[in-house]
Amino acid sequence: MPRFRYRAADVQGHRIQGELAALNDIDLDLRLRRMGLTLIRARVSNRRNLFSAWHASRRDLISFCFHMQQISRANAPLLEGLKDLIASTENSRFRDLLALVAEDLEGGKLLSEALAAHPDVFDRVFTALVRAAETSDQIEIVFARLEARLKQQDELQAEFTRLLIYPSLAASAVFAAAGVLLFYLTPKLALLVSSLNMPIPAATRMLIAVSELARAHLIWLLPLLAIASAGLFLTMRNSPALAKRMDGVWLKVPILGTTLRKHILARVSGLLALLLQSGVGLLDALQACADSAGNRIIQNKLIATAQHIAAGEGVTNSLRQQDLFPPLVLRMVHTGEANGALAEAFENVAWFFDRDSRETITRALKLLEPGLAALLGLLLAILMLAVFLPIYQLIGELPL
Structure with a gap:
């Protein structure tokens, strides 16, 4: 069924744009009228989206x-x-x-x-x-x-995003400073020191060499990097094994991996509690949560847990075999299983991981901010040393 880009008006006369699937213009007009909209004009959409055809935040x-x-x-x-x-x-x-x-x-x-x-x-x-x-x-x-x-998920996602903002800003500042230095200041410095016919410090020679290399090869290096990134993305979409390996790598990244794991387990535990409270069976709930995990490593562990439970094993023992939850959380699940209150137990587990992930994010931010500031200062100090060292050397050789 073709998709149409349309412009319509609502009952208040406000203009609305959108995209909708329909058999033809007449079918599109009927569909919009059922939505309370009056079609103004439409055309067949030729846009192809690499991602989902629909988007909802x-x-x-x-x-x-x-x-x-x-x-x-x-x-x-x-x-x-x-x-x-x-x-x-x-x-x-x-x-x-x-x-x-x-x-x-x-x-x-x-x-x-x-x-x-x-x-x-x-x-x-x-x-x-x-x-x-x-x-x-x-x-x-x-x-x-x-x-x-x-x-709750939206709030936790906002906290997790905070963990990434400061490193991203610091990295952007480093790249911006390095770009100005390599592509603007260093070529001028190279002309200056070559015209003075004086020995060049090792740090300055290295900086000039890096600048020449970047200016000579950046034209083809950036497109190559973009193509490689796109190729990796498409390969991951079509290769479950590679995507699973990358999910495992993300979980092993220091600080970020621990926070991501707790974030996923908080969401999965909360959804599992919600499903059980609404009357969904345990096996169906585990399968549904596995599909919504967002990480193939944790997804496979949840599926394996459901398989063990289907084979007659207890919930706690099945989770323990997958090494998914720490001992304290397993004790909470065991208590809920023994008392017939699994929904309440998983609700407590969700609260535990939610609080723990927030504390991890807070601690990580306290460590990252001064650490990245020190790293940024060190890099800038090295770069400035390479720039100013020949100038100081020149000043020292001037006759008084």
């Missing part, structure tokens, strides 16, 4: 869960409430996706079935929870839990 999903709660609380018709949400959604791609969900609902599908048709946005955990809510008639409660969990 976590904030979009939080807003979706909130509106679904309100629809259920007000006992409003689901389809009418969803159309109101479509009209107020700012993200054009997410709005178009919700329009397809509304069409599936009009065609007689359940909400969970309509959402499951878009796994890039609504993952297996999300659709499993909605399916459980439909079975138990707890739409409002489940969407409230989903909203709370998504907000």
Whole structure:
């Protein structure tokens, strides 16, 4: 089915742009009218996206869960409430996706079935929870839990992003200073010292050599680096073995790997607790959490845990064999398993990893900031020494 880039107007006359799949212009017009929009003009989209055709931020999903709660609380018709949400959604791609969900609902599908048709946005955990809510008639409660969990994940993701901001800024400052030095100052310095016919210090000779090498080969080096990066990305997309190896490498990076592991386990434990509280079976919950882990190493460990449980082993012993949780967390799971309160146990595990990951991020930032500042100062000192050493040498040889 072709996709159309369209421009339309809502009932207030506001112009809206977006992209939507339709059979032809007439079908597109009908689809937009069901969304409360009037088509102005459209054309077939030739754009090919390397990533997912749809995009939804976590904030979009939080807003979706909130509106679904309100629809259920007000006992409003689901389809009418969803159309109101479509009209107020700012993200054009997410709005178009919700329009397809509304069409599936009009065609007689359940909400969970309509959402499951878009796994890039609504993952297996999300659709499993909605399916459980439909079975138990707890739409409002489940969407409230989903909203709370998504907000916690958003806060934790923001904390994790903070860990990367300062190193990125420091690295950018180093590269910027090195670029100015290598491509602007060093060539002028080379002309100066060569015209004076004086011995050049070793540090300065090395700096001039690096500058000449960079200026001579940077034209083809940067495109080669970009091609290599794109090739690695495409290879990882098509090679599960390489992608799994890279996921393992990320988990072994000092500080970052530990924080990433705790971040993933906090999210997985919280989702597992949420699924169990909503009535989803343990094996299905583990499989859904494995699909949403975001790391193939942890994903395989969760799948292996589910296989051991299916073979008749206990939850705690199955987790212990995978070396996924520390002993304290395993003791918490064992207590919940013995008392028939696994959902509460995994909720406590999620809280434990959430708090631990936040503390790790705080400690890492306290160590990284002075460490990177010292490293930046050392690099700049070496570079400035290479620049000013011949100048000081020249001044020392001047007659007084």
